[in-house]
Amino acid sequence: MIVLKNPHLSVHxxxxxxxxLRGIYTPDARNALASYEWSSPTPVGRGASYGSSEMDWLSGYRGGWQETIPNAGQNCVVDGVELGFHGDASRTRWSIVDQGADWCTLETSTRLPIRVRRTMRLDPDRAVMYIEGHVVNESDLEIVFLWGHHPAFPSVDGGRIDLPDGCTIHPDVNRSGDLLTQDSPxxxxxxxxxxxADLSEQPALGSHRxxxxxxxxxxxSAVRQPDPYVSVAMSWDVAKHPYVWLWTMRQTPEYPWYGRASMFALEAQSAWPYDGLAGAKQRGQGIKIKPRGEESSWMTLAIIPxxxxxxxxxxxxxxxxxxxxEMH
Known part of the structure; x- marks a missing residue:
């Protein structure tokens, strides 16, 4: 486990x-991210496959913040290669390129011929974390990939979500929960x-959307939490991540939650809906990278009172x- 630390933040x-990212901690040891320490279900790396890419991925999911690349959402086959649920880079081992007390650079490869590098750095004077992503195409062909961030936060009564004005909501046709599948502001x-339903508020227990x-x-986006939880604000490269996925799950009974988790993820993503890179390519979505080319992106998180x-x-x-x- 890598720990970045300064007087304002500690990131695991x-x-x-x-x-x-397993934790973004304030000086008083409060974690901004949803995080659970379950021993079950057994993560797939310690046992047999659960029979699907999604179930395998969820077997090791305990909250936190994942980088979804080169796929996001449903597993799919692209150019003869199966891309796993939320992308294999969200589950593979990353190599440490370099690190200091309050920063590090990590790198990994993927099932597509791209190499991913991420640098995380803490602001020396504020409770702010900067993330810089860099992708290199190692092939002589144009490659299309999906790239997103999947930070999950505690879903608690009184929590609120802020997004820019002028956005449109599209409930997923298969996972809308109690929402009708109608577009709305x-x-x-x-x-x-x-x-x-006011989607800036957290839904009732038992909801899954x-x-x-x-x-x-x-x-x-911003997550405004009641005490003692931690409120955050995030910004990102909207050219690379023009869409937001909002996934909410509050003590639902199915695998792997079994009624013991309550969280939501505010995901900056490069395509929608949930059908993975294969569907995104058919719609002309995703990020194109030229032969031997490079692409970059960024994301910032700040703790707010x-x-x-x-x-x-x-x-x-x-x-x-x-x-x-509303300022006091």
Whole structure:
């Protein structure tokens, strides 16, 4: 486990499993991310396959923050190669290229002929983390891939989500939960009972939903939590990640949750819906990288004070603006 630390933040990264972020801790040891320490289900690396790429991936999922590349969502076959659920880079071992006390650079390969490098750095003066991603095409062909981030946060009563104005909601046709599969302006969506749900609020226990948010002219989101949970604001390269996936699960009974987890993920993604790279390519989505070419992206996370009011913007530098009428 790699630990980056300064007076404002401590970030724990598991380079053995997809270089996933297991924790983003404040100085008083509160984790901004949803994180569970279950011993079961047995992760697939310690036993036999569960029979599907998605179930194998979920067997080792305990919350945290994954980088989904070169696939996101459903496993699929592209150019004769099966790409696993959420991309093999989210589960493979990453190599440490270099590191210091408050930064590190990691690297891995994927089932497609691309090499992925990620640098994470903590701001020396603020509770801000910068992520820089770099992808190199090692082939003589143009490659299309998906690239996203899957940070999960505790889903608790009183928690709220802020997104830019002008976005459109698209509930997933197979995983909408209590929502009708009708497009609507963020944050209101019609439910199967005929009422409207405010998706900026956390749903009732027992809810399980997946929806997509499009029309993002800028890339940012915010998670405003009640005490003692940690509130955050994020920004990202909207040219590379123009869509947001919002997945919410609150104490549902199925594998691997068994009623013991409550979390949601705000995912900056390069395609939608959930059908993986094969479907994205058919729609003309995804990121194209030229033969022997390179692509880059970035993401920033800032801790914000609880009770700060509605977030109205987040910059690449981690500067956060709030609705002035709500400031105390």
């Amino acid at each position: 990264i598991d380079e053995m499993q997809g270089a996933e 963020w944050p209101m969506a019609k439910t199967s009972s005929g009422e409207f 997946l929806l997509y948010v499009t029309g993002n002219k800028v890339g940012w 609880n009770g700060s009011g509605t977030v109205t913007g987040v910059t690449k530098n981690g500067e956060v603006t709030f609705k002035s009428s």
